[in-house]
Amino acid sequence: MAIFRSRAVDAANQAETLDTPLVLLRPQLRQRFNSNLRLWRDLSIPQNSNHQVWTEEQIQHDPTECAAVSLSIILRYHGSYQPISTIRHACGVSRDGSNAANLVCSARTFGMNAKGYKKGLKTLQTVSLPAVVFWNFDHFLVLEGIDEQRFWINDPATGRRCVELEEFDRCYTGVVITMQPDPSFEPTGKAPHAVQQLGAWLKRGSKVKRWGFLLMLGISAGVLSQTTRVLVEPGLWPFIGLALAVVPLGQVLSRELERQLRRELQEQLISLPDWILQQHFSHELAGRLERVSALCEQLRLRIGQSLPLVLGMAVWTVVLLVQNTFLGLIVIGGLSLWTAVKQRNESMNSSRDVRSRISMNSAGLTLQAGLKDPETLKASALEQDLFLRWSGLDAIATRQRQNLSYSRELQDWVPQIVYWSLPVLVWSVASHTANAGLTVIIGTMGLCLALQQLQEMWKAWGASKRAILAIRDLQEQPRDPLLSAGQHQSNIPFETGPASVSVEGVDFGYIPVLPPLIQELSLSVDKGQKIALVGGSGSGKITLARLMAGLVQPNKGVVKINGIPLLEMTQQERSQAIAMLQQGMPLFSATVRDNLTLFNSAISDGEIQAACETAAIWERLQQLPQGLNTTLGVNGQDLSGGEQQRLQLAQVLLQRPSLLILDEATSALEAQTEARIEQAIQGLHCTQIVVAHRLSTVRDADVIIVLDHGKIVQRGCHDALLKEEGSHYCNLLLLEDANL
Known part of the structure; x- marks a missing residue:
């Protein structure tokens, strides 16, 4: 604790006082200026x-x-x-x-x-x-x-x-x-550019194509309208009306693109295989949808409105060169210098901006982590320590942010001098030049204003490019092969009632470059049997259960239900035949009825009541404000852990599966309720696969499968396995008894 407090105090002291008098800041400003000069070189x-x-x-x-x-x-x-x-x-x-x-x-x-x-x-x-x-x-x-x-x-x-x-x-x-x-390396070409990807999206859909064509007409009209003051033709005036429509056309185009991309990404998200969903955080995947809205917003507000100005700037550049080549070159050179200085300043400050954001995130995460568990914070009397650590990190972040602000103010002097001196210089030269008129002066001011828009568009394009790449990355993810299994429907009709399971020569590993976790595993489960999978941590018992449920696909071998490979079953057959109940499964933020029926309106209230009474949850549901129509909070936070498990068990009872896979599904229940639930599950008359973390819960299993490092090392009933002294099963029992 003393070390923790001393580090926080040192961090706070290192941050210095933030309201230092301006006189004392002069040496610091000189030091920052010299640092800026070094950064230009670095x-x-x-x-x-x-x-x-x-x-x-x-x-x-x-x-x-x-x-x-x-x-x-x-x-x-x-x-x-x-x-x-x-x-x-x-x-x-x-x-x-x-x-x-x-x-x-x-x-x-x-x-x-x-x-x-x-x-x-x-x-x-x-x-x-x-x-x-x-x-x-x-x-x-x-x-x-x-x-x-x-x-x-x-x-x-x-x-x-x-x-x-x-x-x-x-x-x-x-x-x-x-x-x-190495010699086997084969180049495959460059990655598609973000502009190419955006163009590919714009080509999809007839509405997007039509609005895109009209938008290009509006942009072209905007370019032509920039020259109407110089090249006045009566036939050009109708194009000015089209130029005024470029903004609403761009808005319509971005809305159509947003609808199209959101629909595609929503379909892609629900089609991802389980192993990809396990790799990503749910909020990060959901955030890709929000990036679609942000991308279209940038296209509508920044890039779409800036394109006519940028194209008009090119036309004005040609006009300036035609009217007065000398002044045109002065304007182009000055604006090029201004752009180069601005871009270099932004690049120079990028590393400082990164350090500032990292420090701000560290301070925020420290405070968030402390407030996330207030019970431990209060019980351990760590309020002062949390404050010292957070205040020290926040002071460092504030100092870095202020230093960055000072540096930007110093660096902006040169581009601002160039920007405001250029029109004055052009005016001075134009007043002594015979063929320089008001067109050159107006063109110079127009170019300066358009170039500012170009800077804003360039910044917006950086964020848009990252959004495009994030969306493309999600679109490139593989889809769950089980979703297309209905196209390869087996000729064998699927039978209702308890199902048989056959695992034939299966290899599976989560990481392709490493040896498979499960190698050449074969297992046969008869109809109506209760099979228990036991083993130590990392033995592969949960992975084997997930293979049987079809959540992951084997690298080699096949899993069959009633003699039909999983990939040859339709999605409806699998959903009706297989149910998997895992520990800590979240509930929907929907009504209790929808959580029980999974949005199946064909299930009657009588069936719901019978299943809930069997799962010992009916009385609790009746106490809710609106009964079955009560909307649950996020992850079912309105219910306790045991109540959530009983609600999920009632959901399984309504489904009446042929194969039920349980992974510590009753761990949060007391012994009496657990025994009642076990009896109710037996009444389902289905095949059971139980992943056991407590061996005392599976002693009544027909067959106990003992796994070690992805291989079956023992199988048999509880009494038969006990007779094998020194075996894996006996060692697991001794270890469990020692931990009690």
């Missing part, structure tokens, strides 16, 4: 350095896919484009991310000679670039260049930036992975 990779490369910037869409994106950056550098979903699967990215070993193995599957090293800062210059480095013990990024005091990195989280030796030394963990093409 921004680009030095041309005299022999140890530098330039890779394509690629931003990760999920916090856990930094390893996959780093590999994708290097593959694209060598001319091979692979969808990020394919690389994620190869790297075995989960909600916990990936590791260096998986990254090396997956890189080799794409034809790269990947090797991991432990390198210090002095020996790091000997590695081949680009390379992947392990950063801050929780992140992977690409190293592009090395100098004596600077390092150029391409960070999947924030983009390309230059870091000083001090920061690199603090965050570099010493682990570096080199990747170079």
Whole structure:
């Protein structure tokens, strides 16, 4: 605790006082100005350095896919484009991310000679670039260049930036992975550009095509209308009316595009296989839909309205050069200088902006983590410690944000001087030039205003580009093969009642580059049997249950229900035949009735009441304000853990499946209620597969399957397995008794 408090105090002291008098800030401003001059030199990779490369910037869409994106950056550098979903699967990215070993193995599957090293800062210059480095013990990024005091990195989280030796030394963990093409490497071409992807979306659908054509007419009319003051033709006036319609046409186009993309993404989301949903956070996938709205909003408000101005700016440039070449060149040169300075200033501040946002996120996450568990916070009397830690991080973030603001104010002097001096210079020269008229002056002002719009459009395009890539990444995800199984319907009719299960020579692994978790496993379950799957942590019992349920597909072998492969059953047959009840399954934010019937209006109230009474939940439901029509909160927060489990059991009782798979489905129930539920499940007359974490709950099973490292090591009833002294089952029993 003392260490925790001292670090917080040091962080707060390091942040300094934020309301320092202006007189005392003069040395600091001078230091920042000198730092800005160094950043101008440090921004680009030095041309005299022999140890530098330039890779394509690629931003990760999920916090856990930094390893996959780093590999994708290097593959694209060598001319091979692979969808990020394919690389994620190869790297075995989960909600916990990936590791260096998986990254090396997956890189080799794409034809790269990947090797991991432990390198210090002095020996790091000997590695081949680009390379992947392990950063801050929780992140992977690409190293592009090395100098004596600077390092150029391409960070999947924030983009390309230059870091000083001090920061690199603090965050570099010493682990570096080199990747170079081997003889089997085959380039596959470049990744489709965001503009190409946007154009492909605009080509879909007849409405989008029609509105897109009208929008292009409006833009063309907008360009022509810019020249009406110089080239007055009576026939051009009708186009001015079309030019005025470019904005509403752009709005209609963006709305049509938004509807189309949202519909496609909604269909894609519900079609994703279970293993992809397990890899991503639900809020991150749902956020892709919101990116569609943000993208169309940017297209409508920024890019769509700026395009006529930009195209008109090109026309005005030609007009200026025709009217007065000398003044036109002055205007073009001045605006080019202004644009270059503005772009360089923005790039120079990007790394500082990244550090500021990271500090702000750290402060926010610290406060959020402390307030997330108020009981522990109060019971441990950690309020003061939380405040000290949060205030220290917040002070550092505020200081960095203020420093960034000061730097931007200093850097804006040069472009502002250029911007406001250019019209004055043009006016002075035009007053002494014979063929310079009011057209040149108006054209100069028009170009300046249009260029400002171009800057805003460029910033908006950066955000739009990231949104386009995130949406495309979701569209490239593979669909669940079971959803198309109805096209290959088996000729064998599916029988109702208890189902038989056959697992034939199945191999399965979550990470393709690693050995399968389950290898050559075969298992047969007769109709009406109760089979228990037991084993230690990582034995594969839950994975085997998920294979039987069809949530994951085997790499090799087949799973059959009543002799029919899962892939040959229709979706309706599978949903009626198989039910899986897992521990901690969430409830819908809908009415109790909808949660019980799964939106099936054909189920009567009498059937609902009978199932709820069997699951011992009917009396509790009657106490709700509106009974079955009461809307539950998020994840069923209105009910306790035991009540949620009983509600889910009632849902299964209404379904009456042929195969019921249970994974600690009664763990939150007391012994009396659990026994009652067990008796009710027996009355379903279905085949049961029980994943047991407590061996005391499966002693009545017909067959107990003992798994170890994905292999069946024992099978038999409880009494028969007890006779095998020193066996895996006996060891599991001894371990369970010792933990009681």
